[in-house]
């Protein structure tokens with residue numbers, strides 16, 4: 001197994017860590033990315049986004065000669081597709097164009113006996129109804145003898161390298177032989193258990209995992225809005241409710257961001273009249289940024305020329321990823337509506353395209369209203385007396 005060649009398509013948050021772990025496990029890995037900048041960066045042994053310890057791993061995989069980035073797929077024994085599946089903003093339907101293009105790009109190189117693994121998150125049915133037909137039409141052997149499975153990734157940004165190895169995996173084959181081949185492959189580098197099933201079950205299980213989290217965060221967000229009307233601290237209330245042995249309420253915040261939890265529930269809900277709870281949870285979470293903006297507006301209304309200090313732009317604590325971030329949505333809305341003079345602090349990035357950044361101590365010194373949007377460690381270190389005399393809107397319950 002170890003001398004096998006692996007072609008990983010998409011060198012982003014999932015593909016690059018996976019490719020580099022496989023490179024350090026003795027596989028010969030070619031990573032494919034459409035962006036020439038990404039290919040060059042990786043071939044220098046460098047990374048194009050931050051993830052703890054990824055730089056060391058990529059450097060060692062590239063310098064050992066086991067990982068090389070290229071712009072076009074090549075022949076391999078195993079193909080892993082790890083490209084994004086965004087939403088079409090108009091109707092929240094999944095945009096499968098990257099998965100389709102990636103499948104097309106590997107198809108001419110796929111031969112009988114090869115293993116094709118789809119790690120991208122995809123709607124139910126995609127493996128057999130979209131990926132397999134492309135391989136059947138366009139691969140050298142018309143997909144005869146090709147093994148194909150959906151093996152959804154489950155890693156948490158910030159802990160990707162640990163979770164890639166430690167988490168249990170689900171492998172959903174188009175047939176038993178495919179599931180067995182996929183399981184045998186993951187077992188060479190995963191310490192967690194590897195469970196075999198069919199492709200549709202694996203597709204739905206992945207969507208259900210992120211939907212579970214979204215629905216539960218929606219409950220926390222809804223409770224926090226109701227608590228606010230009763231002047232109850234929702235974090236204290238949730239901490240106490242969670243002392244019940246069968247209750248585990250998640251944490252309220254300014255909304256749900258990132259490229260997974262706010263997106264994947266729509267893969268179930270778009271066009272599905274039975275997905276009422278899932279759709280409502282999405283709406284509850286998507287409405288939370290507006291609620292925060294209204295809180296800030298109400299606080300600013302009583303001040304002559306308020307300076308508003310916004311702490312954080314990332315989608316969650318201690319990452320530099322701004323994709324789908326409710327914090328960024330809130331800051332942009334405050335700016336558009338000219339609610340006050342804005343100061344923005346985001347310690348994990350050095351610059352932002354159109355929002356000037358200010359150091360934390362300057363924000364703390366100058367702001368009349370402090371809006372905590374992300375519970376980065378720098379902000380968690382603040383104590384109430386550091387912000388004495390200011391109006392504090394703490395959307396994460398981080399300053400205590």
Ligand code: SAJ
Nearest residue numbers: 154155156209210213250251253256257258260261315316
């Ligand atoms: N959030 C809250 N309250 C909470 C937990 C999270 O408001 O109690 C917010 C975060 O601030 C953030 C968003 O939800 O804006 C999502 O953050 P997250 O840390 O829950 O998850 P992601 O998007 O970083 O990663 C998720 C993970 N899925 C699950 O935990 C079920 C990860 O394991 C998946 O691999 C990843 O989605 C993915 O790629 O699908």
